[in-house]
Amino acid sequence: MTVFHFFNCAILTFGPHAVYYSATPLSEYDTIGTSVKAATVYLGTALVKELLKALIGFIDVAGLYFALTQLTHRNISQNHKFQAVGLGWAFADSVLHRLAPLWVRARGLEFTWEYILQGLEANANLVLTISLAALGSLMWLRKNKPRALVPIIYACAGILATMPSITSYLRRGLGWHLPKVVGFELFASLMMAFISWQLFSACQKPSA
Amino acid sequence: MAGSKGREGEMLESIYSVLALVFILVACVELGDAATVVDVYRLIQYDLAGVPFGSRLASLNHHAGSLPFAPGADLSRTVVIIPFREVNITFLRDYIMQRQPLGGLLLLLPQNISSESREEAEEGDRNNGKELIRSELAELEKLLVHVNIPYPVYFAFEDDKITAVLADVKTNDATGQPATATTGGYKLVVSTPEPKKLASPTITNIQGWLPGLKADGDVNQLPTIAIVASYDTFGAAPALSVGSDSNGSGVVALLEIARLFSLLYSNPKTRGRYNLLFGLTSGGPYNYNGTFKWLQSFDQRLRESIDYAICLNSIGSWDDELWIHVSKPPENAYIKQVFESFSSVAEELGVKIGLKHKKINVSNPRVAWEHEQFSKSRVTAVTLSELSVAPELLESTGGLSDSRHFVNGIAVSRSVKLVAESLARHIYGHQGKNIQIFADGSSLAVNPFYIQSWLDLMSQTPRVAPFLPKNDPFILALKKELADHTAEVNVQHEALDGIFTFYDLTKASLNIYQVASVTFDLLLLLVLGSYLIILFSFLVITTRGLDDLISLFRRPPSRKVKMA
Numbered sequence: 081m082t083v084f085h086f087f088n089c090a091i092l093t094f095g096p097h098a099v100y101y102s103a104t105p106l107s108e109y110d111t112i113g114t115s116v117k118a119a120t121v122y123l124g125t126a127l128v129k130e131l132l133k134a135l136i137g138f139i140d141v142a143g144l145y146f147a148l149t150q151l152t153h154r155n156i157s158q159n160h161k162f163q164a165v166g167l168g169w170a171f172a173d174s175v176l177h178r179l180a181p182l183w184v185r186a187r188g189l190e191f192t193w194e195y196i197l198q199g200l201e202a203n204a205n206l207v208l209t210i211s212l213a214a215l216g217s218l219m220w221l222r223k224n225k226p227r228a229l230v231p232i233i234y235a236c237a238g239i240l241a242t243m244p245s246i247t248s249y250l251r252r253g254l255g256w257h258l259p260k261v262v263g264f265e266l267f268a269s270l271m272m273a274f275i276s277w278q279l280f281s282a283c284q285k286p287s288a
Numbered sequence: 289m290a291g292s293k294g295r296e297g298e299m300l301e302s303i304y305s306v307l308a309l310v311f312i313l314v315a316c317v318e319l320g321d322a323a324t325v326v327d328v329y330r331l332i333q334y335d336l337a338g339v340p341f342g343s344r345l346a347s348l349n350h351h352a353g354s355l356p357f358a359p360g361a362d363l364s365r366t367v368v369i370i371p372f373r374e375v376n377i378t379f380l381r382d383y384i385m386q387r388q389p390l391g392g393l394l395l396l397l398p399q400n401i402s403s404e405s406r407e408e409a410e411e412g413d414r415n416n417g418k419e420l421i422r423s424e425l426a427e428l429e430k431l432l433v434h435v436n437i438p439y440p441v442y443f444a445f446e447d448d449k450i451t452a453v454l455a456d457v458k459t460n461d462a463t464g465q466p467a468t469a470t471t472g473g474y475k476l477v478v479s480t481p482e483p484k485k486l487a488s489p490t491i492t493n494i495q496g497w498l499p500g501l502k503a504d505g506d507v508n509q510l511p512t513i514a515i516v517a518s519y520d521t522f523g524a525a526p527a528l529s530v531g532s533d534s535n536g537s538g539v540v541a542l543l544e545i546a547r548l549f550s551l552l553y554s555n556p557k558t559r560g561r562y563n564l565l566f567g568l569t570s571g572g573p574y575n576y577n578g579t580f581k582w583l584q585s586f587d588q589r590l591r592e593s594i595d596y597a598i599c600l601n602s603i604g605s606w607d608d609e610l611w612i613h614v615s616k617p618p619e620n621a622y623i624k625q626v627f628e629s630f631s632s633v634a635e636e637l638g639v640k641i642g643l644k645h646k647k648i649n650v651s652n653p654r655v656a657w658e659h660e661q662f663s664k665s666r667v668t669a670v671t672l673s674e675l676s677v678a679p680e681l682l683e684s685t686g687g688l689s690d691s692r693h694f695v696n697g698i699a700v701s702r703s704v705k706l707v708a709e710s711l712a713r714h715i716y717g718h719q720g721k722n723i724q725i726f727a728d729g730s731s732l733a734v735n736p737f738y739i740q741s742w743l744d745l746m747s748q749t750p751r752v753a754p755f756l757p758k759n760d761p762f763i764l765a766l767k768k769e770l771a772d773h774t775a776e777v778n779v780q781h782e783a784l785d786g787i788f789t790f791y792d793l794t795k796a797s798l799n800i801y802q803v804a805s806v807t808f809d810l811l812l813l814l815v816l817g818s819y820l821i822i823l824f825s826f827l828v829i830t831t832r833g834l835d836d837l838i839s840l841f842r843r844p845p846s847r848k849v850k851m852a
Contacts, residue, residue: 189475190323191804196812 141241144169144216158221166213170206178202197262204262207269211276212240218283225283236275243268322477322799324449328394329525331432331441332752333483333791341434343441346793348478350391352457352800367392367476369454371446377427384435392440394476394798396454401425401691402445418693425689429524433682440478443525443688444798453800477799483791489754489784491520491570493582494767496774498549498566500715501559509589512563513711514597514669516658517542518572518579519766520753523687527794529750531686532695535572536746537604537703540739542566543769544704545711548732550773552712552725560715565594566774568766570753573685574788575655578753581782583665596626597669598711599658602684603703604695604743606674609640610703613671613678615648615663622668626710629719630672633709636722637702646678654681672707674699692747697739704734754790 101107101115147165156164178198186195215237218225225233247265250256256264331343353366355374368390375395383390398421432441444450453474460473500510517538523529530536546566553559571578583591603610612630614623627643634641648660655661656678662669675684705726712718712725726732749762756763758781771777828837 189477189801189803191802 137241137245140244141212141216141237144213145220148213148216149220158217161221162213162217163210165217166210167206169213170202170209173205173209174202194258197258200262201265204265204269207273208240208243208265211269211272212237214276214280215240218280222283229279229282233279236272236279240272322801324453324800326444326447326450326798326800328442328444328478328796328798329527330794330796331437331443331524332522332526332794335789337787340436342432343437343439344483345392345438345440346478346480346483346796348392348440348442348476348798350476351803352394352453352474352476354454354457354461358461362389363391364389365391367394369394369396369450369457371396371454372398372421372425372428375424375428377424377431380428381431384431384437387438390439392442392476393437394442394444395428396444396446396450397425397688399446401688401693422689422694426687429687429689430683432524433687442478442796442798443528450800473803473805475801475803477801478796479799480793480796483793486754486790486792489790490756490758490781491578491581491753491784492756492758492763493570493578493780493782494568494763494770495582495778495780496546496566496770497776497778498546498553498564498774499776500553500561500563501556503561509593510561510563511595512565512590512593513715514565514567514594514662514667515542515545515600515707515711516567516569516579516597516669517600518569518576518658520570520572520578520751520756521686521690522573522682522752523685523690525688525794526752526755527750529685529687529690529752530692530747531690531751532692532743532747533604533690534602534684534686535600536686536743537602537695537700538600539568539746539766540742541600541603541700541704541707542568543742543773544700544734544739545708546770546773547738548704548708548726548734549711551732560712562595562715563593564774565590566770568770569658570756571782571784572658573682574753574784575653575681576658576661577785578782579658579661580655580664582780583661583667585780586665591665591667594667596622597659597662597667598626598707599662599669599671600703600707601658601671601673602675603672604674604700606699606703608638609642609674610634610706611642611644611673611676613644613646613657613659613673615646615657615660616668618643618645620668623670625714626668626670629710629714630706632719633706633713636724637706637709639702639706642676644676656680672703686751692744695743695747697736697743700739700743701734701736704739708734752794753784754788755792755794 101112144165147169148162153161153164182195182198215233218233219237243265247261250264251258251261330346333340333342333344335341348367350365350367353363353368355368355370357363357368370393372395401421457474502510518535519539521529521531521534523531546564549564553564567579567582569576569578569582571581612627614620616623618624618627627641631641646656648663657671657673659669659671679685708726709724713721713723716725726734728734745765751762763779767777767779825837828840
């Protein structure tokens with residue numbers, strides 16, 4: 081009987097489309113071609129939308145690009161520029177996402193570990209952002225990079241950019257608890273910091 | 289350029305002011321984020337002729353502690369949580385009598401006496417356990433109601449959350465340190481205003497009149513029989529004083545008797561030659577003050593026409609013996625008649641009835657039974673009760689120990705049958721004849737479902753008179769029910785007499801917070817401080833070099849060294 085139910089629901093869902101086509105003058109003027117074309121265009125649009133949803137995290141990268149290259153800075157060396165940009169970026173991120181919950185909830189009588197873990201997360205975020213800014217400055221501000229390292233740089237930058245999606249997948253998809261997630265973030269941030277530091281110093285040698 | 293900068297500056301300023309406003313608003317938000325919130329019921333607070341009794345405070349903001357007390361510990365800022373099964377009455381009595389300081393007391397009552405619990409009263413050895421609980425609760429209540437306690441005392445029902453909290457508190461206490469601000473633990477907070485005196489509490493008497501059949505040409509007033517029960521209660525926790533047996537059983541029996549006789553009286557062929565007066569009185573625990581006022585409101589003719597009155601008091605948990613209490617000597621003709629009619633019916637039903645005589649001491653203001661108020665107004669009256677001894681002031685008034693589980697509908701049904709048959713024999717003149725008017729299975733049978741549903745209702749309604757406003761829905765429900773069974777209903781509102789003063793705030797919400805100690809906060813500060821210092825040094829070393837770090841702490845080299 082469940083197939084019957086499927087059939088019933090299917091005719092409820094798709095029936096009106098067929099009925100509309102056949103009942104109105106559309107069927108007389110043979111407009112099916114136009115409908116099919118519109119359907120194809122919809123599929124294309126849907127694809128683009130899903131791609132955007134997956135890559136929405138890369139707006140971060142675009143923002144960092146803007147901050148590193150397009151804004152006018154005082155005459156400071158490359159080394160300091162990425163650090164300053166990363167610092168400002170991370171501070172603004174912490175204030176926006178962490179200050180309000182902290183102010184409202186951490187002053188209550190009830191004790192939870194949540195805000196200590198949130199603070200550790202902010203630390204990890206600072207390191208990650210500075211690493212990303214370092215790689216960003218390597219990618220866009222330095223012209224003479226050793227050929228072999230370029231793909232590695234882009235790969236690491238990609239990993240750093242998708243770090244938020246990774247942590248949310250760990251939290252929701254795998255069901256990790258907050259301490260575990262924060263531990264992972266701290267570890268990952270230190271690893272990525274080390275890698276970006278090595279890459280940066282490797283790229284620095286030719287010009288030094 | 290300058291103009292745009294100016295506009296930017298203004299925008300920034302407005303943003304700052306909006307942010308500041310948001311922060312201020314957010315700061316004013318109540319931080320009510322407790323992990324556990326429990327309904328608690330306060331111990332009663334009252335003055336008797338100016339002498340204070342009960343718990344004198346309501347608001348609570350202290351750490352939780354448990355038994356056993358650590359010797360020499362300062363408990364004036366601790367709330368002790370005691371589950372009922374750990375209560376040691378003598379220890380508690382000594383502690384209170386010696387006026388030892390305590391931040392507060394939270395007593396946990398077993399869940400199965402809660403009115404929310406749906407367990408039925410079962411036979412068997414469950415009864416022994418229940419009887420024990422009932423007597424211990426009665427003892428605890430008696431202790432708490434007659435002492436003056438200068439700190440808040442609350443009752444709560446045991447559930448998972450609070451049991452978990454108590455277990456935690458016990459393990460913390462077992463390490464030897466009572467919880468204070470520096471050792472963390474749990475904090476119990478009840479935020480209520482100061483308890484205030486209740487101004488002029490009212491007591492409400494409800495009466496129903498069922499007129500008898502007056503024969504044509506009969507000018508005399510028909511005689512009246514009164515059936516009376518007091519409906520209000522008094523207990524250690526007014527919000528929990530449902531008084532299922534004292535006197536919910538009496539009220540339910542009265543309503544059922546009224547229903548049965550209204551069926552008989554609805555047909556003129558079966559209407560008796562007696563008027564029936566049903567009275568639901570209030571003010572029972574306070575020396576039957578309401579009954580007194582009710583009798584005062586009678587006019588002379590009515591009072592003289594009352595042949596006798598039957599007062600019902602606690603008839604819901606007896607097995608095979610009931611008592612008739614009188615204040616007139618048993619040799620009195622009326623008393624003899626009443627007792628005989630009851631005895632003959634009792635014999636047929638297999639119930640033992642005893643007669644107890646207690647003389648009224650006019651100089652003693654204590655009125656132990658409701659019939660004594662009638663006797664003082666020269667009306668013959670008896671009280672039918674399962675209690676064999678007259679209760680003391682504020683005893684057996686339907687408190688904590690009197691919940692639905694301790695009363696059973698069968699006892700009430702048998703009492704109804706006993707009273708109804710005795711009344712019917714008197715009214716219809718069937719003395720000595722073995723006629724059952726309210727036979728089981730007939731249309732006039734005692735309705736057990738009616739009794740059960742009213743008992744259930746009574747067991748869910750706390751009825752301490754000062755906390756029952758004039759137009760409380762329960763009083764209106766009683767009035768409506770009586771109006772369904774009688775021809776005329778009157779409601780009388782009076783003020784409770786002077787010597788009792790009550791205070792409000794019977795129910796509150798307890799917030800249980802798990803708090804970190806001050807030591808923890810200091811430790812965390814230390815750890816974070818050292819973390820930041822280490823981070824600082826690390827960054828200085830890696831980015832500026834070790835010398836820079838050292839130079840931060842050294843004084844600038846003295847001129848001597850520089851010059852050299």
